[in-house]
Amino acid sequence: MKRFTNAIFSTGIISCLVFATSVSALDEKMHAQLDELKSAAIHSNLSYDIIESLTTEVGPRMVGTPAEKKSVEWAVAKMKSLGFDKVWTEESQAPDWQRGELKVSLLAPFNHNLVALSLGNSVGTDTAPIEAQIAHFRDLDALKAADAQTLKGKIAYVAFAMERRKDGSGYGEAVGARVSGAAVAAEKGAVAFVMRSVGTDSHRFAHTGVMRYKDDSKQIPALALSNPDADLLENALKRNQPVTMGITSTASGTLKETVTIANVIGEFTGSEQPDQVVTLGAHLDSWDVGTGAIDDGIGVGITLAAVNHISTMAQRPKRTIRVILFAAEEIGLLGAKDYVARHKNNMDNHIIGAEWDFGNGTIYKLAPGMGENALVEIRKFAEYLAPMGVEMASTNNAKGQSDMSLLGEAGQPAVNFYPDGSDYFDYHHTENDTLDKVNQEALKINTAIYTTFAWYAANSGVDFRK
């Protein structure tokens, strides 16, 4: 909040300094346009209202659910109502998985109902519940090192706790167990795989997320306990008595029939180089447990609001601005894969892109991934953002975040905007990812940054590949 206030009140002074030192970068006209857009975004509730609409009128929108189809209709209608010129969908196929019901209990030495969620793609318990002893592992490496005989007929439990960090890097250290833990455990004879949730909160919400079996290995149920329930299990294990757990799950495993997914794409057409597109990305799908306000309702709100703010300017941007609301990000960037496959012959027209898929914090860093000559130009834009607390990274290897990383691999230059992600994994993939968690002040600042970025990229004439 403090930073926000300072940014607003000091804009006049600091932007004059910036102007004085970089008059050749952002000319006076561009500077005034960016100021106009920034002010519009900072004084508008539009991005929040879009998130409110999505989470209230659609809610959770997991691939394979009716609500996911409804979200596509919602997005098409919302883009049209916000002033996009062209709106279309691009359909493809995705595997289907149904969560079903899950009951997890501690059976011995004490009896407790435990809060848990099946991991995405997990199979269920078939005909009979599983009741088995827990084999306790510190982390995935310890599980990998276990002898096969020690897991036969047991439930493998991995206790690793994710660390809270501003850049969210604790996720990378923890998520491996979620993705591959069940496959490793199954190879060693385990009958189920249980882990401490990949999350930084200490509330009784389990964190779901995608997992994978190996093609040739046995498929065993895979689930995550809430952090307090993992604590309880570990306190029971400290008693040095056998600890047994019961699991009943009707999770479907990956189903044979695929479902149709759709990227929703909207454009605000450029006035001079309409074939050159600046892309803003977010993902429209969510997990099924919360309403997906943070992941990734915020991205939907920021990108759609950015185009609406730009549409109110006296003149159109020179290049086209394209918002891509990707499908099926949560189960492996499937919408982004389809987008790249479908547009591979015109990736050269993708001038630069940025995604928003990291929640609630205020942006503190702009990291470029572009040609060396373009770096000079993006630094001028970064200087414009400096009074809002944004620094430019010294590296030049950004490939785009989340879905947009696949476009980056296909050659699209990128800017990665980094928000403070300290609280992101408190809500990530939980029932608790709801509208009330949205930080409305940070959202306004971040919307202002994406709006001005899109305008700058579409009007500066920079070739970001050079």
Add this chain to the structure above:
Amino acid sequence: MKRFTNAIFSTGIISCLVFATSVSALDEKMHAQLDELKSAAIHSNLSYDIIESLTTEVGPRMVGTPAEKKSVEWAVAKMKSLGFDKVWTEESQAPDWQRGELKVSLLAPFNHNLVALSLGNSVGTDTAPIEAQIAHFRDLDALKAADAQTLKGKIAYVAFAMERRKDGSGYGEAVGARVSGAAVAAEKGAVAFVMRSVGTDSHRFAHTGVMRYKDDSKQIPALALSNPDADLLENALKRNQPVTMGITSTASGTLKETVTIANVIGEFTGSEQPDQVVTLGAHLDSWDVGTGAIDDGIGVGITLAAVNHISTMAQRPKRTIRVILFAAEEIGLLGAKDYVARHKNNMDNHIIGAEWDFGNGTIYKLAPGMGENALVEIRKFAEYLAPMGVEMASTNNAKGQSDMSLLGEAGQPAVNFYPDGSDYFDYHHTENDTLDKVNQEALKINTAIYTTFAWYAANSGVDFRK
């Protein structure tokens, strides 16, 4: 944390000041004994370990459940292991209620599963689910003012949101709707009563708690939504379209057969006036959804640890210290009622009492309820606590908190210790009331305060009635 550190490091200096100004109050010997006990409590994990044991080995312990019976056995064994001389139970009868299963959905204009809990004593939905339109009320008074015709066939919804305050006084303003809202709504023809949870958090946990029907009114299902789900409902209502909700509940209502409950009482016998008892109270029962770490595992931990610390002193206290772990507090102080009925002829021997049933904060105030002469003496003890951040209230009307209030009404002098309760109603009566929420540093300080209080009351020779 800061206050804690200061208290420890400044004890030497400040206690000398106290000693210099109040040499007649706490003599040197008493002062040294209190310091010894304070140090023991501050450097011990015992109260935490007791809570860990209760929540891990027993867990939730709602009246009428097997775990509640197990908690009585646990408490008897724990008291004996901690050095209590006499331990016994006093059984009585309580009404039984079973939560059953609850499913709540928004059906129109949007479809959502909602997080909700039945209120204690609520009936279920009998043979068929309820599907009805929501009638929206700001608060209980607005519901009371409604015309009967407006509620016929509808679900009454009360939106009142509890305020967060240090003294927890927002609870009193909000809880009326929980207790009597369903009775009011039923009289006006409503088919169900739904409210925003009485709680200060914004997590997807509903807060349960007891409700009452009027003897002569129709019994309708009563439930509370989590705060984020209440937000969602209210955002749907803002669309000015009819909002309908579906409720399926197998809650039992109050059952005809009663269940046996038991206060668990333990004493450390006084050396000189064993018939005079200083009472420390907490309640052993909890709601069924969390593990009751905060409500009231902390009270169990503090009071049991206090006696254990006292049992390690070179001499016994002159008066007896009695810990009463009350039964069935959550459904109307039923254990306390039985205690007062059973001990009414020897209440004069109850010298003074204090309860702990307000969670996690550090104590900042001592409020007396005693004879005017005794006030001078308790002020000396309050001065001893002053370096730990405790002020003495200017009033003298404390009757005891929670269960202990009934002993206060029956004539027992009281001290009420007030902790910072700002976060108490984040966890109160939710699934999220678990061990990890316990503030271990505050717990040590509060244990030190209760331990020194019990010692002071048992050894000062003060008649707190005079």
